[in-house]
Amino acid sequence: MVNSVNKRGEKILIGPRLRRLRTSLGLTQTRMAEDLGISGSYLNLMERNQRAVSAKVLLRLSETYDINLSALTSGTDQQLVGELFEALRDPALGRDRVPKSEVEDVVGASPATARALVNLHQRYTELSRRLVREEGADEAASALQGTVPATDLVRDVLQRARNYFDPLDRAAEDLHTELELRRTEPLTALIARMKDHHNTVVRILPNDVMVDMLRYYDRHSGRLNLSELLPASSRRFQIAFQIGMLEQRSVIDTIVERADLPTIDAKRLLRTTLANYFAAALLMPYGPFLKAAEALRYDIDALAHRFGSSAEQVAHRLTTLSRPEARGVPMFFVRIDIAGNLSKRFSQGRFVFPRFGGVCPRWAIHEAFASPDKPLVQSVEMPDGETYLTVARRVTRSGGTSSAPSQSFAIGLGCDMTHAKRLVYSDWLSGNPMPIGPNCYLCEREACPQRAHPPLGRALAHDERARGLSQFAFAPDH
The missing domain is CATH 1.10.10 (Arc Repressor Mutant, subunit A)
Structure with a gap:
């Protein structure tokens, strides 16, 4: 026997689904009411969730229109609720937050509309990433300023x-x-x-x-x-x-x-x-600091001792040496945590850090957490063929105790290879540059075994006959 309450003892309110069923069958409220042997006003109240559907009406619906009752009485798609709830929490929509109860109402009343909103948000996110593909683009900043x-x-x-x-x-x-x-x-x-x-x-x-x-x-x-x-x-x-x-x-x-x-x-x-x-x-005043940096060949530790500063403070300062009449080596800088989250970044020249995603897993900066006592020097090559000298090291925040250890980060500093000889770290280089990319979203190195995501805008093309180094295969561009 069909019950008019669900397993949790709640009355069954299926108004939006009942209305979708009626419209999909091309019926008026009057015609469906006649088919079910109920009054038109009662059907109207059920469609507006002002009356619960009775067991008798559920059975008549099943018999008259040959439908599965679970299609009408099953619960709301909780996965879709979660996706829409997450999309509606995007800061782009302002400070107002849509409560989850209202999200559930939307999904219950119109799941197709809810899915369309989720898809729209996904497309918006992808478009945002494409707009900021080139760091500092004025068009991207204007479009996404809010x-x-x-x-x-x-x-x-x-x-x-x-x-x-x-x-x-x-x-x-x-x-x-x-x-x-x-x-x-x-x-x-x-x-x-x-x-x-x-x-x-x-x-x-x-x-x-x-x-x-x-x-x-x-x-x-x-x-x-x-x-x-x-x-x-x-x-x-x-x-x-x-x-x-x-x-x-x-x-x-x-x-x-x-x-x-x-x-x-x-x-x-x-x-x-x-x-x-x-x-x-x-x-670290500009003149004396630049003079010392050149004399010490940009040795971070030596500069830290000379100016009584931390390694991270020195690394930051090295990115500011852009006085027109007295420039230092153009340096880029990044800081990540152990999960790969990028918390600070400054791009320089053609080496551009993307807004979205982390940094390339093939860059030695990730290994700095396992090698806390020494800088890791590496030459890297970007997809455009440009090469860079990079040095990475772990740094620890102030404020740690035995019961509450300090936060640890890895910082990376680097410059175009044309300036490498001015840095002491170039003496440590050996072997060929490591091929890396901005991050997986933007890198076009298809066969990279470390790839975590396909590039934005590239379609996947799976080949069931073979398995390459990368878990992703891509359809050719047209």
């Missing part, structure tokens, strides 16, 4: 400026000279600057006081609190950052205003990025 995350918007600003901001760099160099940081202990001089010019005391506080924080500036009480977990290089950097926020705010705000970013989040992130830039330039 959807690109704040981090990507700020990266675009850095790319357009070649990661060099002359007013901040020269102001930092002047302050470095004024504070005589080459002759005095930088930490002492920076603490004195905060006290004398900003009436602010720098305090080093215990970890259990600075819970989940490494720096906190309290303007009203005149205190800059730093966590004891910060090493000396990071303490200097955090104080220099705060000096930048206080003394260069008008310069920073001018750069932010000219960037014309579309969101508050992006403006705040750029402001913080520029203060970090100033801090690095204060501790």
Whole structure:
């Protein structure tokens, strides 16, 4: 016997499916009501989910139209619900979130429409990836300005400026000279600057006081609190950052205003990025740093010792040497976590990091987590035939304890092979360059055994007779 409730004791409401059945049969409400022996008003209420379908009506539907009852009474397609729910959480749709209950209503009422929306979102995502295939393309930035995350918007600003901001760099160099940081202990001089010019005391506080924080500036009480977990290089950097926020705010705000970013989040992130830039330039002033970099052949560790900075701070600074009258080696930079997520990137020349996906698995940067004590030097060749010298190494964030270890990242730094001889790492090269690509979405190396995805826009062509090195085969382009 057919029950008018489902297994969970809920009344069976099948209005949208009942309406689709009627329209697919080409029937009016009056005609179907006559076939089922019910009133037209009752059928209308059932189609609008204002009345549950009875067991008697279900049996009559099955007998009259020769249909399987499960086609009418089965539950909502939960996989489709999940896909649509994920699509509707895309930041491109704004801050409003569609509750899952409403998504279930849409799928239940019109699964074809729901599937069309999911397919539309998938096509939108693919189009977005194609638009940003060439890093920094103005057309792509304009088309996606409302959807690109704040981090990507700020990266675009850095790319357009070649990661060099002359007013901040020269102001930092002047302050470095004024504070005589080459002759005095930088930490002492920076603490004195905060006290004398900003009436602010720098305090080093215990970890259990600075819970989940490494720096906190309290303007009203005149205190800059730093966590004891910060090493000396990071303490200097955090104080220099705060000096930048206080003394260069008008310069920073001018750069932010000219960037014309579309969101508050992006403006705040750029402001913080520029203060970090100033801090690095204060501790590693352009002229002396470039001179040392050339003399030491861009040895990251040697530069870190000379300027009392971390390896990651030095690597960042090496990407900023773009002063027109005194340029350093053009360097690109990337940082990934152990899962391959790309958290920082700066492209240079033809070496372009894509917005979507990770970096090529054949690049040695992934091996840095297993070789923490030495840099990994590698020459690589991109699909366009250009070759590059790259060096990768693991770095560890400040703030770790035995119970809560620090985050580890791998950073990669590199340059065009035409500049390789100026870097000490070129002495370590041997063998032929490793063929790599931007990432699997954009790489056209079809036979790569490490490929995880087919390239965007390429159709698969499976050959049942053979199995190649790659798990993917592609139809030829036309």
